[in-house]
Amino acid sequence: MPVCEITTNVTPADAAALSARAAAAAAEVLGKPLSYVMALVTVNASLTFGGTAAPAAYVTVGSIGAVGGARNAPIVARMTELVARELGVPPDRIYVGIRDIPRTDFGHNGATFA
Secondary structure: OOEEEEEEOOOOOOHHHHHHHHHHHHHHHHOOOHHHOEEEEEOOOOOOEOOEOOOOEEEEEEEOOOOOHHHHHHHHHHHHHHHHHHHOOOHHHEEEEEEEOOHHHOEEOOEEOO
16 A cells, blocks of 8 residues: 655656656565555646755655664665656755555545554
């Protein structure tokens, strides 16, 4: 059930391909099957960082488990590398947020994961 969301003020050449690569990267770094991962890419967002509208991105990775503590550093590194490479956003203009979602707070197919 991991979710990877990328919001950026950059227009990628192929948003669907970026979404697929983000899903694959999240699955890999979280150790979850790709079939469980959802990725969303929002482009052309009204996004400012540091007071400017220069290329920037915000990435959120949410998962039931597989995140927290020392596990977060590789997630941040992988998502930063992906966004920098795919969108040309400088790493110092990328924030990555990580959420450990309780099973009771996430659902699929009409039920929570609890």
